[in-house]
Amino acid sequence: EVVMTQSPATLSVSPGERATLSCRASQSVSTNLAWHQQKPGQAPRLLIYDASTRATGVPARFSGSGSGTEFTLTISSLQSEDFAVYYCQQFYHWPYTFGQGTKVEIK
Amino acid sequence: EVQLVESGGTLVQPGGSLRLSCAASGFPFSSHDMHWVRQSTGKRLEWVSAIGFAGDIYYPDSMRGRFSISRENARNSLYLQMNSLGVGDTAVYYCARALRPGVIDYWGQGTLVTVSS
Numbered sequence: 001e002v003v004m005t006q007s008p009a010t011l012s013v014s015p016g017e018r019a020t021l022s023c024r025a026s027q028s029v030s031t032n033l034a035w036h037q038q039k040p041g042q043a044p045r046l047l048i049y050d051a052s053t054r055a056t057g058v059p060a061r062f063s064g065s066g067s068g069t070e071f072t073l074t075i076s077s078l079q080s081e082d083f084a085v086y087y088c089q090q091f092y093h094w095p096y097t098f099g100q101g102t103k104v105e106i107k
Numbered sequence: 108e109v110q111l112v113e114s115g116g117t118l119v120q121p122g123g124s125l126r127l128s129c130a131a132s133g134f135p136f137s138s139h140d141m142h143w144v145r146q147s148t149g150k151r152l153e154w155v156s157a158i159g160f161a162g163d164i165y166y167p168d169s170m171r172g173r174f175s176i177s178r179e180n181a182r183n184s185l186y187l188q189m190n191s192l193g194v195g196d197t198a199v200y201y202c203a204r205a206l207r208p209g210v211i212d213y214w215g216q217g218t219l220v221t222v223s224s
Contacts, residue, residue: 001167034210036152043201043214044152055212087152091209095167098152 002026002090006099012107013078021102023071023088032092035064035073038101039084047086048073078104109133109213111202116218123192127218129185129202137180140205143187145198146217155200156187159208192222 003026013019023033031051036044046055048064051071061076075082083106088099115127127143143155156176157165164176175188185202199217206212 032209036211043216044211045214046206046210046212049206049210049212089152089211094165095154096209097154100151 001095002029002093002097004088004090004097004099006086006088006102008102009100010103010105012105014107015080016077017107019075019078019082019104021073021075021086021104023066023073023099025069025071025090027093028068029090029092031067032090033064033066033071034089034091035062036087036089036098037082037084038087044087075104109204111204111213111215113200113202113215113218116200116220118221118223119192120224121193121222123222124188124190125192125220127187127189127200127202127220129187129215131183131185131202131204134204136178136183140208141178141185142203142205142211143174143176143185144201144203144211144214145196145220146201147195147198150198153198157205158185189220192220194222196220197222 005024007022033051035048038044047058052064063074065072085101085103087101110132112130140159142157146152158176173191177186201217202215203211204213
């Protein structure tokens with residue numbers, strides 16, 4: 001099973017600042033990597049797939065990069081609605097697996 | 108509008124069984140792979156099962172033998188039969204649609220399964 005490791009566990013950011021979240025896979029997943037956002041009491045929401053493709057309706061301030069084992073989600077200018085938990089997920093090897101999440105909180 | 112509505116979650120005793128349902132609407136259900144993913148309190152998301160639009164079925168090794176996924180395209184419905192439940196199965200269970208293999212683009216709101224005596 002591919003282990004996905006996210007860092008940091010918690011990221012404290014001021015509104016308007018840039019946030020950079022990292023995700024590492026225990027083996028190569030090529031670009032078969034997605035990012036999901038989850039707010040308290042809500043279901044996750046797809047943000048990015050294929051490592052860098054924004055899902056429908058996702059603002060341009062969200063961008064993804066990386067391939068192989070190292071991936072990054074960048075939020076260029078944090079808005080109030082962006083404070084949430086972010087999960088990376090690989091879909092290259094079955095079973096598909098998620099990271100443990102990075103919580104982006106208000107500084 | 109794509110909608111996925113799960114039902115069937117409840118309190119069940121260890122060793123018991125439960126059947127979850129997911130009612131789908133707003134898209135051609137028979138054309139999409141569907142998934143069950145669960146989330147325990149404070150823990151990461153975990154894949155439970157997947158069923159392709161053609162009926163192919165996948166389970167992680169940890170779920171195989173106890174869980175059974177099925178779909179009924181005529182009713183736009185997805186199901187998860189869970190047997191021999193243990194406290195470790197306590198979680199919110201999400202029904203999810205795949206945009207294409209492995210890419211979940213819509214999630215239901217989830218149904219809570221609590222396994223406790």
